[in-house]
Amino acid sequence: MIRQTPLTLAMPKGRIFGEALELLKKAGLKVPGEWTEDSRKLTIEVPDEQLSFLMVKPMDVPTYVEHGVADLGVVGKDVLLEEERDVHELLDLMISPCRISVAGMPDWTPHANLKVASKYPHIASQWFKQQGEQVQVIHLNGSVELAPMIGLADRIVDIVSSGRTLQENGLIELEEITKITSRLIANRASYRLKKGRISGIVAGLTRVVAQEGALR
């Protein structure tokens, strides 16, 4: 058996992980099926395929890849837009589709001194800058929907998938900023130095993504 070039993949803990793993399996990589998402392990080795997986926070995936401790990574476009890391964005995996939107209370009216709360301060300020709106962006790490209800902010910029969370908190979606799916990213140097192996994985995943798309 020819020895494969070893690769390290940074994978986001949580929802995206399972879906990404499924794609890798369908692309022909022999990754074990019994991993549970709630495993406490931070690294997983697959010696047969010369693969190591790093289980990290979604927001940190591009950081691991940019600094080269991971060759590849799977991450939502929301994180890529927010972090603006220097990486190759190779493939849209079309998993975990959602959107980033502006939301607020239904009786919301514009006034001076607008405040916007978000987990994505960079995306939020870029968006309002492009709209020519002057806003103060408040960075929150979670429960963003709470902000308009208690008067911390007038609007929020957040991930929306079904819109249920917004609804349950009495908020409505005002504007869609962009659609989001998960992407396969690569470190700049790895992309060149491990080109053969990476191209093989990209080709496999491209095929699987196209098939999945046809089924939808």
Next chain:
Amino acid sequence: MSKLRTFEKPTGVRDLPPDITAKKRWVEARVEECFRRWGYREVVTPTLEFFETVGDASAIAEHKLFKLLDKQGQTLVLRPDQTAPIARVVSSLLGEEPIPMRLHYHGNVFRAQEREAGRFAEFHQSGVELVGDASPEADAEVIALAVETLKELGIAPLQLVVGHIDLLDALLLEQTGSSQNVEVLKQSLGSRDVVAYQKQVSELDIVSSKQEKLLQLLRFCGDEEVFTLFEEHTHCERALAGVNHLRRIWSVLQDWGVAEHVMFDLSLVGSLDYYTGIYFEGYGAAGYYLLSGGRYDHLLARFGRDHPARGFALKTDRLIMASPGGPRKIERIALVYSVRSRRKAFQQANYLRTKGKAVVLYQEEDQVPDQEFDRVVRVKEEGLDD
């Protein structure tokens, strides 16, 4: 604003401790040796330049320049790269010297970071500029020199990736028919966002055969076989001239014996947009981006001496980390003396220094920091000198 702590430094700049500084000197000396052997002469340019001349010519985005005012109210910049200052020197101070001209430099460049976390604002670079001579041989020379220099530093594996900006421009224009589209697509390729490129192509209002050709562009990545594929791909004369130039470079690189380290990627775009012909990047060791360079034919004309030119800059900060080698270790000796043995100790120190040792003297009552030295020698009194 809160009071600064005395040890604080501006964001993005750093001190180098002795061992890193020694490694940096070693890297620069090895690099220097290569450049010198290939006939490149060193020049030094000032850290400050006028914004209106060099600052503006240097294709680093304006918001990334460090600007300050001189006493006459002129805007100055901390040099953001070395290529524009050298273009100025070639056109002024060295204006009478014959072309082609081969120059090299070691220096620091400054780029303000928009998002600051952990990114540097000051970079050390060493590089070459080969001014004049439009031939593929001259382009290949700097690529070959880049490979040689990285090899000299023990970088392995080692991979140079070469693209061609004019070829890419021509092809994108042929297929999209608008320079506005060319800019949008190049922007995505330049930020290495293949997903955005594919999406933009699919949204362009052009026939599907042209879209298909734009998507195929991403596959022109490899060695000489990409040339043949590319020639079947286009009828655009400008693009074909570009691929012909690359073909000739490839043949020169084979004669240099460095072709095994070079591959082509016709969708490669640099971040500096003054490149007009070849553009290349170098990668090596365990995941380092080590150099970039290319051909710039319009820069010299801005300073009044219109010549083609090309060069590359090595990212010294990364070479320090990537190179497995390092300076030869010098034996460090502590000589401990008493008042009576002082003269003898000094003589002995000078002798050891001529033998290339590093010698530090301590009086007998001093505390000698043993761990800093390879040897501690107590100089004994031997008869009375007076």
